[in-house]
Amino acid sequence: MRMxxxxxxxxxxxxxxxxxxxxxxxxxxxxxxxxSLSGTMAISETTLKDTMLxxxxxxxxxxxxxxxxxxxxxxxxxxxxPLFAEKARELIEKDKVSAVFGCWTSVSRKSVLxxxxxxxxxxxxxxxxxxxxxSKNVFYTGAAPNQQAIPAVDYLKNExxxxxxxLAGTDYVYPRTTNKILEAYLKSMGVAEEDIxxxxxxxxxxxxxxxxxxxxxxxxxxxxxAVVSTINGDANVPFYKELGAQGVTADxxxxxxxxxxEEELAGIDxxxxxxxxxxxxxFMSVDSEQNDEFIESWHKFIKNEDRxxxxxxxxHYIGFNMWVEAVKKAGTTDPxxxxxxxxxxxxxxxxxxxxxxxxxxHISKPVLIGEIQDDGQFAVVSSTPGTVVGDAWxxxxxxxxxxxxxxxxPLSCGNYNVKTGKCSGQNF
Amino acid sequence: MTIRTFGGFCLLCLLFLLVPLRASAAGDxxxxxxxxxxxxxxxxxxxxxxxxxxxDNNHPQTKQLMxxxxxxRLYFNKKDDGLYQIDDYETDKPAIxxxxxxxxxxxxxxxxxxxxxxxxxxxxxxxxxxEIGLKSPDLSRRLAAVREMLGSMDEDALALIRKAYAxxxxxxxxxxxxxxxxxxxxxxxxxxxxxxAVATLAGSxxxxxxxxxxxxxxxxxxxxxxxxxxxxxxxxxxxxxxxGGVETLYFGLSLGSVLVLxxxxxxxxxxxxxxxxxxxxxxxxxxxxxxxxxxxxxxNHIGLSLIVAIPCAFLVSALVGIAIERGVIRFLYGxxxxxxxxxxxxxxxxxxxxxxxxxxxxxxxxxPEWMSGLIEINxxxxxxxxxxxxxxxxxxxxxxxxxxxxxxxxxLQVRAVSQNRAMARAMGVRSEWVDAxxxxxGSGVAGVAGVAxxxxxxxxxxxxQSYIIDSFMVVVFGGVGNLWGxxxxxxxxxxxxxxxxxxAGAVLAKILVLVFIILFIQKRPRGLFPQRxxxxxx
Numbered sequence: 001m002r003m004x005x006x007x008x009x010x011x012x013x014x015x016x017x018x019x020x021x022x023x024x025x026x027x028x029x030x031x032x033x034x035x036s037l038s039g040t041m042a043i044s045e046t047t048l049k050d051t052m053l054x055x056x057x058x059x060x061x062x063x064x065x066x067x068x069x070x071x072x073x074x075x076x077x078x079x080x081x082p083l084f085a086e087k088a089r090e091l092i093e094k095d096k097v098s099a100v101f102g103c104w105t106s107v108s109r110k111s112v113l114x115x116x117x118x119x120x121x122x123x124x125x126x127x128x129x130x131x132x133x134x135s136k137n138v139f140y141t142g143a144a145p146n147q148q149a150i151p152a153v154d155y156l157k158n159e160x161x162x163x164x165x166x167l168a169g170t171d172y173v174y175p176r177t178t179n180k181i182l183e184a185y186l187k188s189m190g191v192a193e194e195d196i197x198x199x200x201x202x203x204x205x206x207x208x209x210x211x212x213x214x215x216x217x218x219x220x221x222x223x224x225x226a227v228v229s230t231i232n233g234d235a236n237v238p239f240y241k242e243l244g245a246q247g248v249t250a251d252x253x254x255x256x257x258x259x260x261x262e263e264e265l266a267g268i269d270x271x272x273x274x275x276x277x278x279x280x281x282x283f284m285s286v287d288s289e290q291n292d293e294f295i296e297s298w299h300k301f302i303k304n305e306d307r308x309x310x311x312x313x314x315x316h317y318i319g320f321n322m323w324v325e326a327v328k329k330a331g332t333t334d335p336x337x338x339x340x341x342x343x344x345x346x347x348x349x350x351x352x353x354x355x356x357x358x359x360x361x362h363i364s365k366p367v368l369i370g371e372i373q374d375d376g377q378f379a380v381v382s383s384t385p386g387t388v389v390g391d392a393w394x395x396x397x398x399x400x401x402x403x404x405x406x407x408x409x410p411l412s413c414g415n416y417n418v419k420t421g422k423c424s425g426q427n428f
Numbered sequence: 429m430t431i432r433t434f435g436g437f438c439l440l441c442l443l444f445l446l447v448p449l450r451a452s453a454a455g456d457x458x459x460x461x462x463x464x465x466x467x468x469x470x471x472x473x474x475x476x477x478x479x480x481x482x483x484d485n486n487h488p489q490t491k492q493l494m495x496x497x498x499x500x501r502l503y504f505n506k507k508d509d510g511l512y513q514i515d516d517y518e519t520d521k522p523a524i525x526x527x528x529x530x531x532x533x534x535x536x537x538x539x540x541x542x543x544x545x546x547x548x549x550x551x552x553x554x555x556x557x558x559e560i561g562l563k564s565p566d567l568s569r570r571l572a573a574v575r576e577m578l579g580s581m582d583e584d585a586l587a588l589i590r591k592a593y594a595x596x597x598x599x600x601x602x603x604x605x606x607x608x609x610x611x612x613x614x615x616x617x618x619x620x621x622x623x624x625a626v627a628t629l630a631g632s633x634x635x636x637x638x639x640x641x642x643x644x645x646x647x648x649x650x651x652x653x654x655x656x657x658x659x660x661x662x663x664x665x666x667x668x669x670x671x672g673g674v675e676t677l678y679f680g681l682s683l684g685s686v687l688v689l690x691x692x693x694x695x696x697x698x699x700x701x702x703x704x705x706x707x708x709x710x711x712x713x714x715x716x717x718x719x720x721x722x723x724x725x726x727x728n729h730i731g732l733s734l735i736v737a738i739p740c741a742f743l744v745s746a747l748v749g750i751a752i753e754r755g756v757i758r759f760l761y762g763x764x765x766x767x768x769x770x771x772x773x774x775x776x777x778x779x780x781x782x783x784x785x786x787x788x789x790x791x792x793x794x795x796p797e798w799m800s801g802l803i804e805i806n807x808x809x810x811x812x813x814x815x816x817x818x819x820x821x822x823x824x825x826x827x828x829x830x831x832x833x834x835x836x837x838x839x840l841q842v843r844a845v846s847q848n849r850a851m852a853r854a855m856g857v858r859s860e861w862v863d864a865x866x867x868x869x870g871s872g873v874a875g876v877a878g879v880a881x882x883x884x885x886x887x888x889x890x891x892x893q894s895y896i897i898d899s900f901m902v903v904v905f906g907g908v909g910n911l912w913g914x915x916x917x918x919x920x921x922x923x924x925x926x927x928x929x930x931x932a933g934a935v936l937a938k939i940l941v942l943v944f945i946i947l948f949i950q951k952r953p954r955g956l957f958p959q960r961x962x963x964x965x966x
Binding site for chain 2: 037038040042043046159160171199200201202204205206207209210211213214220221222234237238241242244245246247250251254263264266267268269272274275371373374379381
């Protein structure tokens with residue numbers, strides 16, 4: 001009897017809270033944040049969740065959007081790829097968010113892709129990736145290979161005179177595709193087969209002794225050698241430690257990394273790394289007004305002066321501002337209208353220029369090469385003169401050479417083969 | 429009159445004497461000013477000009493400036509554009525002006541900006557330092573200088589080394605200098621000289637000597653010389669292969685010692701007690717985090733903090749281990765599946781707890797000075813010091829543990845309980861108490877392993893996960909309940925992994941080792957060194 005009463009009370013309370021929630025929902029625009037807060041990827045993704053909260057908070061201070069306040073809906077997919085799809089569905093169907101900002105690994109993006117296409121919502125993806133994809137519902141604010149890997153190789157070849165190449169990566173889709181593109185690109189520039197050494201290691205590889213020793217031998221054969229590293233996440237620390245331990249310095253064999261940024265360096269003793277390189281579209285050390293402002297508000301928001309900023313954070317900054325502008329332009333948060341409005345939107349980036357959303361749902365970005373300094377920051381040693389437009393389909397790969405992506409009418413296709421004149425059946 | 433003339437003459441002489449002196453001092457000053465101006469530029473090209481200007485003019489401060497640049501202690505003041513040496517870039521710390529050696533206190537950090545180098549400049553500076561280093565009274569400095577120059581032997585360098593060779597009296601340095609001279613002479617030498625040079629290079633393992641020979645063999649028209657060079661190359665190749673084998677063995681032993689360290693705690697909890705403890709990796713992680721905390725507490729004594737961390741990590745992990753045993757595992761003895769699930773849950777709880785307390789980001793644990801660096805046996809074989817320490821540490825922990833189990837009353841009771849619980853209880857051993865202590869001992873050893881691992885890999889919430897499978901592999905392979913088995917298994921798996929790796933790649937090597945262990949366990953389910961006797965059957 002008593003139990004029943006209690007249950008009824010609970011049910012009533014729940015009903016009331018649901019009611020009050022839906023009442024609130026009418027006055028706010030919801031924005032989904034889909035980043036892992038636990039599990040392996042929490043190391044990188046937690047920061048992006050905080051960045052989104054900060055951006056939404058600031059927009060609300062400026063008066064919100066379309067006269068309404070923005071409300072962040074944060075979920076935790078726990079570094080579990082199938083859970084990403086479930087949580088994405090929950091965000092779109094249950095919470096009715098207008099757009100989602102999230103994902104880090106390519107696997108997680110591939111896992112949520114069908115959900116976004118089925119429910120026709122918007123995803124802003126902030127991390128550099130391997131390309132070979134262009135979905136109607138995804139906007140890629142991170143770098144495509146031609147906005148990071150190719151300019152980095154050009155820098156090594158032209159400025160440092162590198163002739164031998166070690167392509168070292170973790171064994172999964174991003175390094176494999178990127179290395180395939182790089183290998184094709186290097187060969188197209190006349191690098192011989194025996195001057196390229198490709199090496200894959202498992203996730204979280206921690207014993208780098210023989211690989212570093214191999215690299216050392218490969219590099220001691222007379223020609224200037226460099227390592228292009230797509231080694232991901234945690235495996236980087238023991239890799240650099242081993243380089244330092246075996247006395248490989250950056251002026252003998254420089255390592256250019258695509259996954260090592262300020263945040264990753266914060267967990268390493270950087271002394272043996274000085275001079276190694278990274279290619280990104282943003283560095284915390286870049287001197288610009290927007291950047292100073294961004295860093296200042298980040299420190300204020302996170303209440304810690306020691307926290308760093310990094311490239312994916314800038315990507316969210318750009319993506320969020322683009323979405324805000326597009327919603328203003330469209331006058332609604334309806335995904336279809338916003339998708340159309342987004343193309344051609346230009347917003348300031350943090351390095352002192354503008355980023356424009358292209359018809360292939362990638363953005364234009366400057367490419368910067370930085371050398372690691374002993375304080376864990378990067379000194380920019382080279383940058384492209386203008387911005388580089390992201391290329392969804394690589395020009396160096398057989399099979400994707402002839403494919404273009406253009407989401408404007410009348411083509412409206414992410415996978416159009418210019419030779420056969422056909423848009424492939426898949427949506428991405 | 430004469431005196432006057434004489435006086436005038438003297439004055440003239442003095443003037444003449446003074447003019448060149450003054451001119452050179454003024455020249456130095458001009459060079460310094462020009463270089464200082466170029467150094468404060470943002471462009472690396474201008475910095476390069478500055479460095480070349482100093483070196484070409486043999487400016488007396490070149491050496492000092494190069495050292496400061498390399499150690500990134502050279503700053504400039506944005507206001508007066510002067511160069512300063514700053515050892516500690518903090519407000520109120522001194523900045524020493526290079527113009528007059530006078531210290532000023534840093535009022536605002538932003539006033540001073542560091543002069544940064546890029547890789548090209550760094551190698552230029554290193555070359556200049558090498559040239560200066562040739563004249564250094566310090567033997568190791570001279571040796572390093574010559575070896576630095578091996579890779580870039582041109583006319584100038586050859587002349588420089590020949591000059592230094594005449595004055596050199598250390599045999600070791602002379603030997604490397606001979607190689608340098610041979611490399612420098614080889615491309616343009618006549619036949620007799622070339623033959624000597626090839627003979628000199630044949631005895632060297634320096635990669636630069638090898639490259640010079642390869643290049644020479646490819647470009648010379650003289651068939652006899654070509655054959656000689658190729659023969660020398662083949663000899664070098666063979667010796668290098670031998671040392672490569674030694675290196676692989678060393679890598680294998682050091683990987684093996686990491687495996688043993690990670691697994692040895694498990695050898696006690698799983699091997700002796702039979703508890704499948706999935707939280708073993710997290711106990712290692714706790715040890716690594718303890719190291720981090722201790723290092724934060726004593727930031728000025730990095731080496732000492734590591735030593736203090738060893739007992740602390742043991743205590744922390746042991747206490748957590750005892751808490752796990754008393755709180756969870758003791759209710760689950762004899763139910764391996766439930767134990768497995770429960771401890772897996774504990775491992776997730778511990779991971780998330782660390783994420784909440786320390787943030788999900790990796791923590792940086794510094795390596796003390798005496799642990800970094802290389803011991804160079806010869807140019808193709810060098811042993812990393814940190815790995816040597818880890819191997820030694822592993823053996824130390826192993827024998828200490830062996831001693832505890834074989835020679836102490838706790839060890840006696842542990843063995844008694846694990847061999848026959850009922851009989852031990854009948855003899856008056858408090859088996860519950862022994863269980864808790866044994867589990868604590870195994871966990872504590874895991875914590876100690878964490879201290880060692882903090883020097884090699886990430887200190888982050890995922891540290892434990894990457895070692896748990898390896899740990900079980902080692903214990904099962906070695907034979908459950910046998911410490912010696914764990915040691916032999918760990919070291920041999922390490923060596924096997926490293927032998928396979930260059931040949932099959934890191935991913936495949938790991939798979940092959942796993943497949944091998946599965947097959948091995950099929951054949952000998954009790955591992956390398958099975959326990960015999962009644963205990964094994966019970």
